[in-house]
Amino acid sequence: MAIEGADLVKAAGFLGAGLAMGLGAIGPGVGEGMAAAKACEAIGKNPKEAGLLTRTMLVGQAVSESTGIYSLVIALLLLFVV
């Protein structure tokens, strides 16, 4: 079985895309969960501020999500562009 250069490059791109998105999903998943956990705790302590706390949680999670989106972008670049 002779493996050609172009085939090898494509194969590495596919495997790399899988690794990028797979590993990249771990951090945001855990981090956003922590943010949501503390938001639940804070609403338990102070239910009146539920609206403000939900907003803060969502902004924090959006920032934490960014690395997951970087991974998605890199995975799609590896799949379709490179």
Place this chain on the structure above:
Amino acid sequence: MDFDLQSWITIAAFAGGGLCMGLGAIGAAIGEGFTASQASTAISRNPSLSGDILKSMLMGQAIAESASIFALVVAMLLLFSNFSADTWLMVYVLISSGLCMGFGAIGAGVGAGFPAGAACKGLAHQPAAGSRLTTNMLIGSAVCQTPAIFALVTAFILLFTDFTGRPVSPTWAAIIGAGLASGLGAIGAGIGSGLAAESGCEGIARQPEAVSPVTNVMLLGQAVTQTTAIYGLLVSFILIFKIVPATEALAPAMALLGAGICMGLGAIGPGIGEGLTARDAVRWIARKEKAIADITRVMLVGQAVSESTGIYALVVALVLIFVV
């Protein structure tokens, strides 16, 4: 050194069995150790209840053990069945099913230890709530086992599907990918469900009359936590049953292997994160039952956002399987 197909199949069965039991022993040992540590703390606080706490500890540990027993069953099957086949794919099937069950047992073992530990501790604080605590512990740790059962199902389907006639390349990569998607994907959901169940037991010990909202929200949180493990199972099934055209090129094989690794790893983070969210939500519902509506809503919103990266992983896996 040239081996024939039968030798390679035997080699793969032994390697797969070893990996299966080796990886599968990690989780249960950690979970049961945690339970024992909590039981010891509980007995030191309330030595008069040592009998009840010991009973509760052993019951919880027995459930935490079940994921490892699944791994033992698969390992025994790999070691003592005489696999013979006329296709090289059998070699990959044996390794993959071992890896699948081995990884798949880690999360459930660690996770089931948490509610058992919390039940022991709760018993020392609130002996009167003993039966409610035990019921909640049993429900919570049973849900923790589901990802391990997904991995067991995938391992069995891999072992008993007839792959004769399927092209060796690239089907070998789909087989390894299927095992990894289900196996790695079970880790997060198992640990996360355990975290949710831990605070369920803790909450019932603190507020025995809040048992029904606590158990309900605990089950809701655990159900959301399981979703990424279900994505893993879905990707495994697609990889096993999709017929791919024969090709000698490396790229299509790596796309299938990449899809499995992507979904497997990608399910770990959201599973743990959603479990952390459910844990704090359940804990605070037990303390402040009046805020149940607000807390449940924020829990679900937070879990949905945490799920998003798992969904990205699913999308990339499906693109790798169906598009490129």
